Amino acid sequence: MIEMIEATKSYKQTKAVKGLNFHIEKGEAVGLLGPNGAGKTTAISMLASLIQTTTGQVCINGVDVRKNLKKYRARIGVVPQDIALFPELTAEENLNFFAKIHKVSKQESKQTIARLIQDVGLEEKKKEKVETFSGGMKRRLNLACALVHRPEYVFLDEPTVGVDPQSRRHLLDLMKTLQQEQGMAILYTSHYMEEVEFICDRLYVMDRGEVIASGNKEEIKQILGSGSTYEVHVQEGKEKLYELLQQEKQIKNLVKTDDGIIVTSNRNPLFQDLMHVITENHIRVNGVLAKESTLEDVFLHLTGRKLRD
Amino acid sequence: MWALVQKEFLSFKATRSIWLLLLLVPLIVITVIHMIGGNEDGWQLQSMNVAVVDERQLDDALESFAARHPEVDRAILTSANSLSLPDSLVDGFFHTDELADMIHVQTYTRLNEVDVSDYALIISFPQDYREMVWERVFFDETTDARQPEIRVNVEVNEGATEVAEWVEQFIFYYQFHVAIGEDGAVEDYMPAGETAEVEYESISMFEYSVVSFTVFFSLYVASTMANFAIRDKQNLTLDRMVVSNVTLGSFIGSRVWTGTMLTLGQLTVIFTIAGLFFGFKVASLPVFILALSVFSLAIGGLSALIVALSLAYGTEQSISVISSFIFVAMGLLGGNFFDTAMIAPIFAQIGQFMPNGSGLTVLLQAKQGFAIQTMASSFVYLLLFGIVCTLIASALMRRKEQRR
Ligand SMILES: Nc1ncnc2c1ncn2[C@@H]1O[C@H](COP(=O)(O)OP(=O)(O)O)[C@@H](O)[C@H]1O
Ligand SMILES: [Mg+2]
Numbered sequence: 230m231i232e233m234i235e236a237t238k239s240y241k242q243t244k245a246v247k248g249l250n251f252h253i254e255k256g257e258a259v260g261l262l263g264p265n266g267a268g269k270t271t272a273i274s275m276l277a278s279l280i281q282t283t284t285g286q287v288c289i290n291g292v293d294v295r296k297n298l299k300k301y302r303a304r305i306g307v308v309p310q311d312i313a314l315f316p317e318l319t320a321e322e323n324l325n326f327f328a329k330i331h332k333v334s335k336q337e338s339k340q341t342i343a344r345l346i347q348d349v350g351l352e353e354k355k356k357e358k359v360e361t362f363s364g365g366m367k368r369r370l371n372l373a374c375a376l377v378h379r380p381e382y383v384f385l386d387e388p389t390v391g392v393d394p395q396s397r398r399h400l401l402d403l404m405k406t407l408q409q410e411q412g413m414a415i416l417y418t419s420h421y422m423e424e425v426e427f428i429c430d431r432l433y434v435m436d437r438g439e440v441i442a443s444g445n446k447e448e449i450k451q452i453l454g455s456g457s458t459y460e461v462h463v464q465e466g467k468e469k470l471y472e473l474l475q476q477e478k479q480i481k482n483l484v485k486t487d488d489g490i491i492v493t494s495n496r497n498p499l500f501q502d503l504m505h506v507i508t509e510n511h512i513r514v515n516g517v518l519a520k521e522s523t524l525e526d527v528f529l530h531l532t533g534r535k536l537r538d
Numbered sequence: 539m540w541a542l543v544q545k546e547f548l549s550f551k552a553t554r555s556i557w558l559l560l561l562l563v564p565l566i567v568i569t570v571i572h573m574i575g576g577n578e579d580g581w582q583l584q585s586m587n588v589a590v591v592d593e594r595q596l597d598d599a600l601e602s603f604a605a606r607h608p609e610v611d612r613a614i615l616t617s618a619n620s621l622s623l624p625d626s627l628v629d630g631f632f633h634t635d636e637l638a639d640m641i642h643v644q645t646y647t648r649l650n651e652v653d654v655s656d657y658a659l660i661i662s663f664p665q666d667y668r669e670m671v672w673e674r675v676f677f678d679e680t681t682d683a684r685q686p687e688i689r690v691n692v693e694v695n696e697g698a699t700e701v702a703e704w705v706e707q708f709i710f711y712y713q714f715h716v717a718i719g720e721d722g723a724v725e726d727y728m729p730a731g732e733t734a735e736v737e738y739e740s741i742s743m744f745e746y747s748v749v750s751f752t753v754f755f756s757l758y759v760a761s762t763m764a765n766f767a768i769r770d771k772q773n774l775t776l777d778r779m780v781v782s783n784v785t786l787g788s789f790i791g792s793r794v795w796t797g798t799m800l801t802l803g804q805l806t807v808i809f810t811i812a813g814l815f816f817g818f819k820v821a822s823l824p825v826f827i828l829a830l831s832v833f834s835l836a837i838g839g840l841s842a843l844i845v846a847l848s849l850a851y852g853t854e855q856s857i858s859v860i861s862s863f864i865f866v867a868m869g870l871l872g873g874n875f876f877d878t879a880m881i882a883p884i885f886a887q888i889g890q891f892m893p894n895g896s897g898l899t900v901l902l903q904a905k906q907g908f909a910i911q912t913m914a915s916s917f918v919y920l921l922l923f924g925i926v927c928t929l930i931a932s933a934l935m936r937r938k939e940q941r942r
Contacts, residue, residue: 277781280942302783313774315545317552322545329541330782358552374778 230254231276231305231382231414236285238271245271247438248285253382256412258405260425263435264532269418270310272435273386276416277307303331306380308388310418312367313374316360320351320370323359324377331378338377345373348403350396364391372400376407382414383407389424401427422525436532449527457499458526461507462489462515470512477502482530491520493530542784542792543799549766550800556762560804564755565811571747572816585639586695588632591646591662592624599668606669610676623671623686623709624663631708641701658695659702662687685709746877748818749905752808753833753898754865754874759800760841761861763793764848768857771849786939790842790932794924797841801834821907829904829913832920833897839924839931840893846931850938868892893923 232252238245246268253259263269274280276287278294278301287294294301314323324345328338346355349369359367372388385404389397405428407413417428425432432449434442442449463470471490474480479502482493492503500519507514520526550556599622604610632643646652649662664670664684688705690698770776779789809830812818820826848857869875871888872895889895900916910917 279777279781299783299785302781305781307778307781309774309778311774313778315549315770315775316773317549318545322548326541326545327778327782329544330779330784332783378782 230291231287231289233272233276234286234288236272236275236282236287238268238275238280239283244438246275249435249438249440251433251440251443253414253416255381256408256414257431258408258415258417258429260429260432261416261418261435262422262425262432262528263418266437267435268438269435270386271438273307273310273384273416273418277305277384278302279307303378304381306375306378306383308372308375308383308385310386310390312371314359314367314370317358319356319358320346320362321355323370323374327374328377333378341377341379345376349373350399365393365396368392369396369400379411380413382416384416386418387420388417389419389421397424404428422528434528434531441531442527458491458493458520459499459503460486460489460491460518460520461503462517464513464515466510466512469510470507473506473510474503477506484529488515491526491529493526539788539792539795542779542788543795546763546766546792546796547799550762559758560755560762560800561807564752564804564808567751568748568808568812568816571751572744586641586658586697586701587656588641588643588659588661588701589646589652589657590624590628590643591649591652591660593647593663593665594668596622596625596668599666603669603672607677621672621675622668624667627661627705627708631705654689654691655694658691658698659705660687660689660691661705662689744816745818745905746902748809748812748816749901750874750898752805752812753872753894753901754869755808756801756804756833756837756897757840757865757868757894758861759797759804759837760844761857761865762800763797763841764844764852764857764860765854767793767845768848768852768854776849780939786932786935790846790928790935793842793845793931794835794838794928796838798831798834798838800841801837802830805830805834820905822904825907825910825913826901826904828910829900829917832917833893833900836893836897836920836924836927839927842931843927846934846938850934868894871895873898891919893920896920896923 230252233249236249237247249268249272251259251261261269261272271280275282278287278298289301289304315326318326321342324342325338328342333341346352349372351366351369351373354362354366359370362370368388368391372385375383375385383404389400392400401424404415404417408415408428415428417425419425426446429446431445432443433440434449461470467485467489471483471485474483474490474492479494479499480492482491484491492499494502500517503517506512507517628643628645632638632641644657649660652660654660663686667684667686670684686709688702690702692698767776770779809818809820809826813820844857844860871885872892873886873889874894877886886895890899896916896919900913900920903913903916
């Protein structure tokens with residue numbers, strides 16, 4: 230188990246991470262969600278021992294990783310948010326290099342690398358220089374390079390940005406397989422909620438350097454309670470409706486969107502009350518849609534922000 | 539560490555522009571110098587007739603000298619024997635490997651016996667020339683010795699001026715650099731502050747240029763590696779290496795080795811080509827290779843230092859500033875473009891502290907076949923230079939690591 234205990238990271242002006250606590254069990258898939266600037270990359274960098282914590286610590290099985298950094302680094306694999314590859318080398322040379330500095334034996338690395346190249350679908354491109362690759366291909370290689378030494382824990386920082394939908398699906402399947410069949414623990418950061426839902430069992434929601442919610446997917450969704458959510462598309466009178474709804478006691482949460490308001494209540498039925506307010510006050514709406522609660526809603530509810538902004 | 543060295547070589551292989559800078563440019567420079575030199579030194583290809591007019595023979599001079607100085611003992615006479623410039627010129631200088639094939643010397647006792655149109659060069663010694671030199675050397679008498687006369691006949695041979703200059707240098711050297719030791723034996727000595735390069739002996743201008751420009755371009759190995767390091771930092775692979783368990787020691791060590799190997803490779807290629815196509819010869823290959831290796835190690839250390847400096851403070855721009863200004867300044871001081879001692883000896887002395895300056899000296903000495911003992915201090919200096927650079931580089935990198 231790897232855990233972060235009260236970890237903070239301060240830069241001159243900002244506190245990027247404030248007292249972060251979380252853990253990843255062996256073989257587990259954990260998601261880390263948060264809007265831009267929430268501190269996800271900073272958290273992963275500390276976890277990856279790339280930067281030091283200002284205060285707090287990172288432990289593996291209860292022992293501070295600084296005690297034996299070398300051993301710790303041999304057990305983790307890091308897929309950085311920005312592509313970190315040698316553009317002047319070929320895909321195969323990149324993989325070979327990272328295998329070698331991890332001191333993977335020749336035989337083993339030969340097998341692993343051949344397998345990985347296939348897994349990320351770079352078979353035909355393996356002898357070509359990375360600088361000729363498309364963004365998606367670089368992403369795939371970026372991932373493969375973190376796996377050459379078969380780490381027990383892999384930290385992925387938004388690994389699918391800029392990958393075309395088809396190969397994204399492919400990568401997600403690969404990660405799921407690695408986790409389920411080889412017992413590789415995964416810490417996954419993404420903007421894409423559906424990816425996190427697909428891969429992760431448990432997740433942390435971060436905002437402004439802090440964890441604001443955590444638990445498994447169902448627990449997180451329950452933050453919204455058993456109430457219901459409606460999306461009101463307003464043609465005219467959005468501000469007025471917002472003010473009126475604020476006075477309604479049973480409404481738990483209100484979020485303005487571009488063309489309307491998302492309304493969440495604690496108890497059912499909300500629909501009749503909502504329609505009542507709209508018709509009484511002559512507000513012109515284009516439609517009222519009932520919504521399933523999603524992680525995105527939870528996120529909206531917790532932070533007042535959309536994930537992708 | 540070897541994985542890192544190997545990666546640097548792969549990067550090197552993949553970056554064509556580097557080949558251009560490290561190999562092609564110096565080779566072009568050398569070829570151009572060779573072509574220019576070849577035109578000027580056209581005489582080298584043609585044989586040349588030289589007349590030496592010596593009105594008196596060595597024996598006569600000795601006799602007359604002994605008669606005038608009865609107090610002189612045998613030992614000094616023996617020394618005097620080997621201190622005879624006209625004889626050294628004919629039997630020694632014109633007999634060296636380089637000149638013997640091309641220059642045909644005819645001796646005369648009277649100037650009017652010489653058919654002027656036959657000879658490109660006529661060197662005539664005054665009758666009492668030997669005795670005058672001996673008097674100055676043995677008794678410190680500063681008589682106004684008449685100088686030998688050198689007549690140049692360019693119409694006979696274009697190279698006449700060239701050879702005349704060489705002969706003048708030889709005479710100059712003989713008059714001022716030869717003295718009598720305490721035991722009465724003849725000694726060559728060098729005035730203090732000059733390096734032991736004896737240009738006229740066997741180093742031609744072209745050979746000097748081959749060595750000095752090659753040494754100069756070796757500095758660019760260091761800046762090349764710094765550029766690679768900056769590139770690795772920018773494309774974040776440096777961070778990735780840290781997370782992948784690359785230690786500080788192996789990082790620095792790999793830079794030193796890569797720098798050393800690249801330099802050694804570069805030097806070997808250039809000198810081999812110079813040897814195959816331009817007749818560049820070295821007196822002793824093993825000593826020359828030793829000198830190359832020691833110099834390469836110094837550049838390896840320098841590479842590690844410049845890599846560490848650019849990772850700590852540098853940008854791509856600062857590296858190009860280093861390579862265009864500092865290296866050229868180093869090249870000037872180190873005598874890579876011309877012999878700096880010609881301007882002021884102090885420059886040459888400062889230059890000897892630059893790896894390129896002392897590298898140049900060592901390589902020239904090795905080329906000429908100097909004894910290793912003579913070069914030992916330069917070897918030690920170069921090695922120390924490499925080690926000190928490596929240590930500073932390690933300290934810089936360590937400080938950087940702690941700031942993460
Ligand atoms: N090296 C740094 N120096 C100063 N501020 C930084 C540095 N790295 C990150 N930050 C700040 O820390 C906050 C969190 O950034 P980051 O961890 O990259 O967020 P995320 O990955 O969730 O988008 C941001 O406000 C960012 O500006
Ligand atoms: Mg980030």
